[in-house]
Amino acid sequence: MITSPANEQVKRIRRLQERKERERTGLFFLEGIRIVAEAAERGEAFETLIVSPDRLQSDFAWKLVENLRRNGTPILEVSSLVFERLSQKEGPQGIAAVVHQRWMPLGAVSVENGKPWVALDSVADPGNLGTILRTLDAVGGAGVILLDQSTDPYDPSCVRASMGALFDLHLVRTSFEQFRDWIKRQTGVALIGTSGAAKQDYHDFPYPSRLVLLMGSERLGLQPYHLELCDEVVRIPMVGRSDSLNLAVATAVVLYEIFNQQRQKSLGVMP
Amino acid sequence: MITSPANEQVKRIRRLQERKERERTGLFFLEGIRIVAEAAERGEAFETLIVSPDRLQSDFAWKLVENLRRNGTPILEVSSLVFERLSQKEGPQGIAAVVHQRWMPLGAVSVENGKPWVALDSVADPGNLGTILRTLDAVGGAGVILLDQSTDPYDPSCVRASMGALFDLHLVRTSFEQFRDWIKRQTGVALIGTSGAAKQDYHDFPYPSRLVLLMGSERLGLQPYHLELCDEVVRIPMVGRSDSLNLAVATAVVLYEIFNQQRQKSLGVMP
Incomplete structure (x- = not known):
């Protein structure tokens, strides 16, 4: 589990708040049980699932994590503090994802x-x-x-x-x-x-x-x-x-x- | 002209960003040439007009200030720096007002x-x-x-x-x-x-x-x-x-x- 906000992975994910970084990588960040579930359901391409076990309460969310893990999605476990640094929400739910952007020509x-x-x-x-x-x-x-x-x-x-x-x-x-x-x-x-x-x-x-x-x-x-x-x-x-x-x-x-x-x-x- | 952000009037106006203070006083803050002009045109009750002469470029705005002054509106002149502290906009235009709320029973x-x-x-x-x-x-x-x-x-x-x-x-x-x-x-x-x-x-x-x-x-x-x-x-x-x-x-x-x-x-x- 990552416990340091200075971790390189954490810094990389935080940088996705900037448009320049999103465009450079073709990735974006989303957070919250509902939206992560919807992205998974629609078959969006997850690059990383981010989970803060201390924060994640709902059974539904844990099943979602399990399903994504089984599908081969890399999972990053982070401490409650690190999750708070990644989150832009009040009262973050402890689940987020880095997902590939999808553009149609x-x-x-x-x-x-x-x-x-x-x-x-x-x-x-x-x-x-x-x-x-x-x-x-x-x-x-x-x-x-x-x-x-x-x-x-x-x-x-x-x-x-x-x-x-x-x-x-x-x-x-x-x-x-x-x-x-x-x-x-x-x-x-x-x-x-x-x-x-x-x-x-x-x-x-x-x-x-x-x-x-x-x-x-x-x-x-x-x-x-x-x-x-x-x-x-x-x-x-x-x-x-x-x-x-x-x-x-x-x-x-x-x-x-x-x-x-x-x-x-x-x-x-x-x- | 007020040049210190620590001035009591300035602090009082800044506090109007909080709902509690707006409710206590029955006042609110608005800024920008267009919206101040519209409030004046509609006959809203101005408590104070705030002007930063260094920032205020437009002739239209200066005429607005003159009209409100003639109608007896108290005018608070502030420095560019103080105006920036009051403003919540990028590139503030140098005109703002404290206006009385208007509720219908x-x-x-x-x-x-x-x-x-x-x-x-x-x-x-x-x-x-x-x-x-x-x-x-x-x-x-x-x-x-x-x-x-x-x-x-x-x-x-x-x-x-x-x-x-x-x-x-x-x-x-x-x-x-x-x-x-x-x-x-x-x-x-x-x-x-x-x-x-x-x-x-x-x-x-x-x-x-x-x-x-x-x-x-x-x-x-x-x-x-x-x-x-x-x-x-x-x-x-x-x-x-x-x-x-x-x-x-x-x-x-x-x-x-x-x-x-x-x-x-x-x-x-x-x-």
């Missing part, structure tokens, strides 16, 4: 009926990104395409906010230029943007069944060069003094409209 | 046509609360009723996330018992709850024009004693592995459905 993306993708330009807040992943999973979406300087989906705040949806969705990162070339080559796939200046009410537009929803950054929204690329740009109406919604909220409002239309279509209510 | 609440209220049980995350305020303002809502152990809307994270909507909405805090007695006395006002176990799809329910939307806490959702009180409980459908949405997202999805129905009604599209 843009070329492998296929946009299917009723499984929307969300493309995000330069999303800055990892909590927003995690919340978008959580909502996209709830409406049966396929994945997100992160354009240009977007935050890292493997940031601890994003992992936390995604509530496991991270493991169900495809993640793609690319430049706007590559995305533009790619979307132009897709046939039968609509790119839908949102803008406060658009004429088309988001609630009155009949969404095609194969689509990518493009959302702008928190600060700037979509730029003219984004809007030009879109097949349709929709507006979410607002009556208060606010001139914009939180990014995760705006994305959810449009995604649920798309989802509701699909549900009505599948019931034969709409043509 | 439950007895003064009147639920009007097309102006929904949101009642929140024990909402924990101030960012979620701020995002809910921002969305509620966008759909023309009237205010929020915070039940039991809810977070403080005057928490800096909530003030920030609300993007000024805090100044447009009524804020009420009360116990569940008082809320229950109050809602029972309201005639023609529907209390609508949400639950994953409800049968009624949120999208198929015709929302009455006078309503209070009751949302549960992030961790627990609505409890049986909440659901019992509701006139209707609706469910937001989900198809992924997620069994819940982020609280601010769930609130937004239902609020926009209510808003869309109102918009269609006013166009005469729906009966």
Whole structure:
């Protein structure tokens, strides 16, 4: 059992709190019984399981450790104190993992009926990104395409906010230029943007069944060069003094409209 | 000009970062040109305006300072260093204010046509609360009723996330018992709850024009004693592995459905 916070393995894992280190290694850190169980259940590739036996109380968690051990996952036992140093939670539960990141190349993306993708330009807040992943999973979406300087989906705040949806969705990162070339080559796939200046009410537009929803950054929204690329740009109406919604909220409002239309279509209510 | 961070006024303002101190004094702290301007524009009661002349660059901001000075607002000039100690932002702009909180008593609440209220049980995350305020303002809502152990809307994270909507909405805090007695006395006002176990799809329910939307806490959702009180409980459908949405997202999805129905009604599209 590792009892020193100065241990090299411990220092290496702590460094995964930094994006640079996550990108260099292709790894990320997650903690807590529920999220570790979900990662295991979804077949994510564990590099190391970290266990603090003094802290780990639940039978469920111990069974999880046993299953992972049997599957050949390397297990690092650490003292309660060392675990506290690794953890970013209050009252850490004594289980965490270092897991391999999983990225899909843009070329492998296929946009299917009723499984929307969300493309995000330069999303800055990892909590927003995690919340978008959580909502996209709830409406049966396929994945997100992160354009240009977007935050890292493997940031601890994003992992936390995604509530496991991270493991169900495809993640793609690319430049706007590559995305533009790619979307132009897709046939039968609509790119839908949102803008406060658009004429088309988001609630009155009949969404095609194969689509990518493009959302702008928190600060700037979509730029003219984004809007030009879109097949349709929709507006979410607002009556208060606010001139914009939180990014995760705006994305959810449009995604649920798309989802509701699909549900009505599948019931034969709409043509 | 105050140049010492140990100054009593500076220490007093810093203490407003703590909820206990905000509750004791009925004051809160806000910072940044945009939000101070919005508070001034909406006629919020300023206790003190804080200005760091070295930091304050914009003409717009200096005009704002001049207007507030002319209205008799006490102005505290502080050094760049002192301002940094007061600020919770990166790159602080040199303008902040101490403002009086504004609470509406439950007895003064009147639920009007097309102006929904949101009642929140024990909402924990101030960012979620701020995002809910921002969305509620966008759909023309009237205010929020915070039940039991809810977070403080005057928490800096909530003030920030609300993007000024805090100044447009009524804020009420009360116990569940008082809320229950109050809602029972309201005639023609529907209390609508949400639950994953409800049968009624949120999208198929015709929302009455006078309503209070009751949302549960992030961790627990609505409890049986909440659901019992509701006139209707609706469910937001989900198809992924997620069994819940982020609280601010769930609130937004239902609020926009209510808003869309109102918009269609006013166009005469729906009966």
